[in-house]
Amino acid sequence: MKEASSDAPLKLSAVRSRALVGRQRPPGDKSISHRALLLGLLCVGETTIEGLLEGEDVLRTAEACRALGATVTRGAAGRWSVRGAGLGSLVAPRETLDFGNAGTGSRLMMGVVAGHPIAARFDGDASLRKRPMRRVLEPLIKQGARVLEEHEGGRLPILLQGSGAPFPIEYLTPVASAQIKSAVLLAGLNSPGRTVVMEREASRDHTEKMLNHFGARVTVEPYNGSGRRIALEGRPNLRATTVRVPADPSSAAFPLAAALVVPGSDVLIESVMINPLRCGLIETLLEMGADITIENRRGESGEEVADLRARYSRNLRGVEVPAARAPSMIDEYPILAVIAAFAAGGTIMRGLSELRVKESDRLAAIAAGLEANGVSCNIQGDDLYVEGAGGAVRGSGLVKTHLDHRIAMSFLIMGLASNESVTVDDASMIATSFPDFRELMGSLGASFA
Structure with a gap:
């Protein structure tokens, strides 16, 4: 069932999932x-x-x-x-x-x-x-x-x-x-x-x-x-x-992130664009110790494409993400913040002023969502600091999405690996970029309610 666009909020919860397994192609970029x-x-x-x-x-x-x-x-x-x-x-x-x-x-x-x-x-x-x-x-x-x-x-x-x-x-x-x-x-x-x-x-x-x-x-x-x-x-x-049109790396980030934080997961994400100016998230995750492999590189319509294989990564660690990397991953900071919550130690994301003028003030929305689920974080100027829990995220929070599809999807991914469920106040706007989000994640084993 596709997320329907409606004036009425669509509250949605993600509950702790079994291992995510399978292969999928996210929507076009x-x-x-x-x-x-x-x-x-x-x-x-x-x-x-x-x-x-x-x-x-x-x-x-x-x-x-x-x-x-x-x-x-x-x-x-x-x-x-x-x-x-x-x-x-x-x-x-x-x-x-x-x-x-x-x-x-x-x-x-x-x-x-x-x-x-x-x-x-x-x-x-x-x-x-x-x-x-x-x-x-x-x-x-x-x-x-x-x-x-x-x-x-x-x-x-x-x-x-x-x-x-x-x-x-x-x-x-x-x-x-x-x-x-x-x-x-x-x-x-x-x-x-x-x-x-x-x-x-x-x-x-x-x-x-x-x-x-x-x-x-x-x-x-x-x-x-x-x-x-x-x-x-x-x-x-x-x-x-x-x-x-290759698969959107910003959409691929969600099943990829889920595979990294849900124990036992092994997911292949097909035909993802890997333009060097869009690969900041992959670069950062590899620095954090993520088990990601890039397979079957090829060119399509002027863009570089590959398949991404992501496996559960027990030993993720916090890193510092330089401001110069922001243009190559500006839409992926919400999901990176969620992954950072499961890593060991602190992650610092620098130079995020552009997040303040996205679909919402994403910087503030990310911090509020993390705090609602028991994750320690703070904003200093245009930098975001997240203190990772080393795999143990409490969950149980209600996240205000502010009509932002990436905030909604990011915190639903958090709920798949948290001790308690995570709820977003409105998931209807997910249809703006990923209309089959629930179906794709469900086919891999994710649970929503």
Whole structure:
């Protein structure tokens, strides 16, 4: 049974589980799914997407692509097709583009709209309306877009007027953010010149790789040591193609983590993206002593993919996670904090300011959830310290999710290995990124009530 989206909270508990055993493929990567739809929209011809994530966030992006002129259809077994309107030929949407909880979809689509002579109103749910948009809008304004209406503090709802000839700009991102970078590059696609984005720390590079996969000319060079300089030639001849979406490493993190902390577990997670800029969690877990092996490495649609085997790891130990690793695992800190609770000794996660502007204030939500279940932790500035219990987590707490799917899933995983059950106040939003979470975990042996 899929988690249904509803206005009514769906309280859910996880109880101590028997050993988790089996093999599963988590849903398609959310980042790749959003980008495949958007670039399909900007091509003339039919793009085929295999393994698209059919969570609510991505479906909102699909609906927005329809509103801008694409024909988007679902075939059998998660196979989707997008017959695009073509770069420079989008139509103005008649209705508001409602992105629900989809922060990535809304921000990247702002880049698409900014590069076309159309106006579009963007909106979302209560959670998305709290999230800042100004840092995405600022470079788009430099490219020629205009913000006709916005809510206080640069938040949704926003009415954005794009430009038919975006200015080619050079832009240094204020923080390592794939969403800012991607919005600028997507707006720059319809520019009559070269758009350049520079970042001091490398962020996820899915947009650059997928642009190349669709025929755009993108070059990437080192910048300022650990950063990158990305240059895009405007008005390319984008070609419709096939995109095979790998399993989302952020979703794979949940069965992987469960296997590490539930005694006797042995789980194989298939076809997971292992892009080096998304592997911060794996790197950290190996440092903690996790029994994880990477098997069957291969390439698909420009991304590196592999199978991950995770076994119960009795002797996990606390580590220090440097701030420089945050861009490669920003969505995985909630589940890392849960694993750290089962490790021996303290784990320090540094430089987590970005967690304060996610679906919730994730930093505060993580700490509150840990404390509710008997785990000692504290926040110092933008750092989180978790004192591991060496395998003995009390549980019994009620976790407030604040409409955040990753908080919900992380603490349900905690309940599978805790002495007592763990309950989340609302699991309904899990459908935004992992609609079959309960079914997949249940097939491995997990117990929910």
